[in-house]
Amino acid sequence: MSNVARIAMKKWIALLLVVLLVLAAYVAAGPWLTVRGIRSAIKTQDATALSRQVDFPALRASLKHQLGNRLVRGVGAEAQANPIAAFGLTIATGVISTAVDGMVTPLGLAAVMEGRKVWKQVGDDFAPPDPAAPAPEPLHDAKYRYESPSRFTATILDEDARPLVFVLTRDGLRWRLTDIRLPP
Numbered sequence: 001m002s003n004v005a006r007i008a009m010k011k012w013i014a015l016l017l018v019v020l021l022v023l024a025a026y027v028a029a030g031p032w033l034t035v036r037g038i039r040s041a042i043k044t045q046d047a048t049a050l051s052r053q054v055d056f057p058a059l060r061a062s063l064k065h066q067l068g069n070r071l072v073r074g075v076g077a078e079a080q081a082n083p084i085a086a087f088g089l090t091i092a093t094g095v096i097s098t099a100v101d102g103m104v105t106p107l108g109l110a111a112v113m114e115g116r117k118v119w120k121q122v123g124d125d126f127a128p129p130d131p132a133a134p135a136p137e138p139l140h141d142a143k144y145r146y147e148s149p150s151r152f153t154a155t156i157l158d159e160d161a162r163p164l165v166f167v168l169t170r171d172g173l174r175w176r177l178t179d180i181r182l183p184p
Contacts, residue, residue, distance in 0.1 A: 023173075030175040031152035031168050035139060038177065042113065042138045047106040058178040060104045066182055067096045112164065112180065113138035113156070139166065158183065 001009075034053050041050035071092055075085065102108075114137070142154040150170040155163050162183030169178045 027170070027173060030170060030173065031144070031146075031154075034168055034175040034177070035142075035144075035154060038113070039138045042106070042110040045106070050106045050109070054109065054177040056104060059109075059180065060100055062179040063100045063104060063182070064097050067100065068093055071096060110138060113166070114140070142166075 037053045038050065041047075041053060072089065075089055139154050139156055142156045145153050145155070147153055147167075152168045152170075152175065154166045154168070156166075158164050160183075164183060165181035166177055167179035167181065168175045
């Protein structure tokens with residue numbers, strides 16, 4: 001192999017290493033870029049931009065599952081054995097599903113990320129924001145953490161000082177909000 005061929009090979013290897021390093025840095029910075037995109041979409045009230053950062057179907061499914069589990073555990077095994085209670089549980093599960101579908105929207109998500117209770121915001125669905133009031137920062141004072149190479153969390157405290165954990169997951173190079181772990 002000639003010197004020219006060796007130099008060319010070394011350049012290709014160096015280029016490949018630089019590309020891999022840039023790709024790794026992009027993936028590592030992905031959660032922060034996603035959080036920044038979510039904040040920007042909420043501030044500008046851009047539902048389309050927010051839907052690029054949030055996997056709404058996965059988020060709804062996760063919240064329905066969490067709330068359904070809480071309901072079943074709260075009712076207890078004795079009540080579940082009762083046919084009337086089981087029927088009531090089925091109806092309650094349907095109500096939870098409908099409520100989650102109605103609340104997991106860009107507006108509801110903004111309220112949760114600001115640490116507010118969603119039902120306070122839902123009533124003012126179409127009210128313009130107060131221009132005199134300072135806009136609250138979504139995910140303000142969040143504690144960020146990688147749980148794995150494809151899972152990242154941002155934890156804030158709600159109005160009652162209970163932790164709300166926002167889970168971002170990676171699919172390929174893209175990070176999206178897919179879950180909100182409710183306080184215990």
